[in-house]
Amino acid sequence: MNTQHEKLRMMLTAAVFAAIIGILAQVTIPLPLVPITGQTLAIGLAATILGARYGTLSALLYMLIGAVGLPVFSGMTGGMGVIFGPTGGYIVSFVFSAFFIGWYIEKTAANIRHAFVANLIGMIINLSFGTAWLKVIAELSWPEAFAAGFVPFIIGGIVKALLAAWIGIQVRKRLASVRLLPQSSQKHPA
Template sequence: MNRQHDRLKMMLVTALFAAIIGILAQVTIPLPLVPITGQTLAVGLAATILGSRYGTLSAFLYMLLGAVGLPVFASMSGGMGVIVGPTGGYIVSFIFSAFVIGYYLEKTSFTIPQAFIANIIGMFVNLAIGTVWLKYLAELSWTGAFASGFLPFIIGGIIKALLAAWVGIIVRQRLISAKLLKTSEKISA
């Protein structure tokens, strides 16, 4: 019974983080081709707090909710058209970014410095996948794709990585103290 309870609790927390990603996606700083949004901050928080398995599931659930048409993507958009469009690679990359962040932390330690490193790596995963996707779907040169889909987001990405690390580790520690999260995220399926 306790295992089922833990599993249900983690499923609910995963869904909550998918909703948080959708909410923070509406925090947008518009730029010409690709806007800066709170999505990456939320993905970093999910992975930092929940680890690789549930952080990845929350990013996947977020993408799935948007794919079926719920307006959870930036600017209250949704649908497969967004995912297969020029900026869709950034959304798809959230799944990989969340996994990398959580996996790195599980292999090192859930501390603010390690979480910052993990979130920086996750930022580069996000930007690399998104930029390659943007290059091909928007038919840009590599220079154009790099200049419009990668470079403008590095400073903001570093700031969001620091926030995700700092807030994520503090929230994770408090959730563990309150027995709402286990130190090991290996809750069996």
């Protein structure tokens, strides 16, 4: 296939994943400062399936769409106020988390074990950045920020990392088998 067509297809796929992130963001369990959402699962899926470049693009598109005011963030919210609010650090970290997950899988092997490790580390990136942001924005002490912004999300994060790895690798295999992923994404099929 023509590389221009392949690039366009992958950019459109990244846009679809940005929409999926926005949809899963609406799956929430409310907590006092930061809710548990499906966003991190969607970020893990995007990065596991699409790799570093297009997984990161999907996270970036999601963040930008929400930043301009479309209600794609948790609780059907959007705008710069959310980005600069208590949960903004988690949203900004999605770009870095997606890049790392995709990069790690590309550098190791596209299998469930490596995808799980990548998604676990991605979760730590997300929670660390979000907790640091929460500490500054909410003017909390480090123990308070850690208790509110990190600890409640560990178990759910592990479960979402496992789901993103398992589902992501299965979808990635199927897309590769019908040649819907570029050749570079098929480098290490599981």
